[in-house]
Amino acid sequence: MTNDFRQKLHLEPEKGWLNDPNGLCFFNGEYHVYFQYSPDSAEGKGRKCWGHWCSPDMLHWKFTGTVLFPDTPDDRNGAYSGCGFVKDDTLYLFYTGNVKEEGDHDYITSGRGANVILVTTKDGHNMSGKRVLLRNSDYPDYCSCHVRDPKVWEENGRYRMVLGARTLDDKGCVLYYSSDDLIRWEFDEELRTPDSGYMWECPDEFTLGGRRFLSISPQGLPHGKYFSQNVYSSGYLDVNKGVYTEWDKGFDFYAPQTFDAPDGRKILIGWEGIGDIPYANPTVQYGWQHCLTLPRELTVNERGNICQTPVRELEKLRRNEAQIKSGDTVKTQLPFELSGKTGESFTITFENILKLEYREGEISLAFTSDSAGCGRDVRYAKLAECSDVRIIADTASVEIYLNGGGTVMSARMYPADTAVNVSASGFEGTIYRLDGIEVISDE
Numbered sequence: 214m215t216n217d218f219r220q221k222l223h224l225e226p227e228k229g230w231l232n233d234p235n236g237l238c239f240f241n242g243e244y245h246v247y248f249q250y251s252p253d254s255a256e257g258k259g260r261k262c263w264g265h266w267c268s269p270d271m272l273h274w275k276f277t278g279t280v281l282f283p284d285t286p287d288d289r290n291g292a293y294s295g296c297g298f299v300k301d302d303t304l305y306l307f308y309t310g311n312v313k314e315e316g317d318h319d320y321i322t323s324g325r326g327a328n329v330i331l332v333t334t335k336d337g338h339n340m341s342g343k344r345v346l347l348r349n350s351d352y353p354d355y356c357s358c359h360v361r362d363p364k365v366w367e368e369n370g371r372y373r374m375v376l377g378a379r380t381l382d383d384k385g386c387v388l389y390y391s392s393d394d395l396i397r398w399e400f401d402e403e404l405r406t407p408d409s410g411y412m413w414e415c416p417d418e419f420t421l422g423g424r425r426f427l428s429i430s431p432q433g434l435p436h437g438k439y440f441s442q443n444v445y446s447s448g449y450l451d452v453n454k455g456v457y458t459e460w461d462k463g464f465d466f467y468a469p470q471t472f473d474a475p476d477g478r479k480i481l482i483g484w485e486g487i488g489d490i491p492y493a494n495p496t497v498q499y500g501w502q503h504c505l506t507l508p509r510e511l512t513v514n515e516r517g518n519i520c521q522t523p524v525r526e527l528e529k530l531r532r533n534e535a536q537i538k539s540g541d542t543v544k545t546q547l548p549f550e551l552s553g554k555t556g557e558s559f560t561i562t563f564e565n566i567l568k569l570e571y572r573e574g575e576i577s578l579a580f581t582s583d584s585a586g587c588g589r590d591v592r593y594a595k596l597a598e599c600s601d602v603r604i605i606a607d608t609a610s611v612e613i614y615l616n617g618g619g620t621v622m623s624a625r626m627y628p629a630d631t632a633v634n635v636s637a638s639g640f641e642g643t644i645y646r647l648d649g650i651e652v653i654s655d656e
Contacts, residue, residue, distance in 0.1 A: 609625060
């Protein structure tokens with residue numbers, strides 16, 4: 214079957230451009246996923262808005278349309294990224310209103326307004342009026358005009374907010390604010406680490422396994438074979454240790470955000486894409502681009518590192534279980550799931566698409582077809598050992614979870630056909646065909 218690149222498992226726009234997930238939460242009996250949305254252009258041009266999906270179970274989704282527009286003087290150049298905070302029967306949505314002044318400006322040190330704006334909603338898609346909470350004058354005087362992406366939570370009886378920032382001397386950091394009423398905010402402190410880029414975007418502080426973590430998307434990190442291989446990266450700091458770990462070692466991952474499911478699970482969703490990439494996504498010619506990652510459950514392993522695994526709800530989509538062992542080649546249809554145990558070394562190949570290989574402490578994900586990778590080549594990670602692999606392959610993306618999700622590699626892929634020959638060496642496990650999630654539009 215010819216592949217039209219429309220996916221079965223991943224949330225993606227019917228038209229236009231998608232990037233950062235925003236406002237993730239469980240509210241009024243439903244999961245809510247907002248996202249940065251440019252409905253007018255598959256290349257991200259035009260209005261910068263928020264789109265919205267909701268779901269009772271993360272399997273059946275409804276798109277309610279564009280819910281936030283850049284329609285006031287305080288956000289006229291974009292309703293940029295932000296968060297959701299649930300209190301009583303109200304969802305509070307905080308975001309950055311982007312303003313670009315006319316004139317001779319670099320929009321880094323002058324000419325840009327970065328306003329923290331609040332709207333509220335009782336149903337998730339009909340919004341209140343907008344209220345500006347913080348402006349450039351409310352940020353430390355050593356900050357540039359790049360301060361954005363609020364994330365709000367409650368801690369010890371007060372509300373806290375973290376913002377990503379770029380200083381005037383091009384250092385990335387985050388700014389912490391606190392409030393008693395979600396309206397009036399006071400600056401508390403900043404956090405930065407040495408040699409960590411010129412800008413920290415999309416900060417998200419959360420507690421997991423009794424540890425305090427700060428997720429950031431730093432820009433301007435040095436690149437290496439095993440570190441920050443993409444133009445921009447995303448990772449998390451163990452705040453008490455100051456140790457930075459990348460979320461994802463693949464080609465396409467940025468700007469993740471976490472939220473709490475009603476059963477207490479910590480869920481993460483990221484943008485399965487990156488800005489300013491040197492490779493391509495052929496869906497642009499069809500009028501749309503990008504998707505979100507699968508929702509991922511977060512846990513902490515015995516070494517204090519975060520593990521990511523696809524939410525358990527996706528297991529309900531499994532069909533047609535079959536076994537695969539070393540030396541086998543199995544033909545299957547996208548989407549599918551492959552999981553099992555590995556030997557001291559292994560290779561898993563999607564014929565004429567890509568190859569996953571582990572040898573002597575190194576894992577590599579390499580595209581074997583220029584047309585399937587659209588400019589993507591190879592990504593690496595160092596692993597002392599690799600005992601298990603779980604792969605979920607959609608019609609135009611792949612997510613690979615190694616060692617119980619301790620290492621993850623995500624990539625968009627564009628095979629010409631949805632029928633795939635999967636070959637294994639040094640690996641044995643199970644392969645499932647997967648039904649798709651349901652996505653309807655109420656726009």
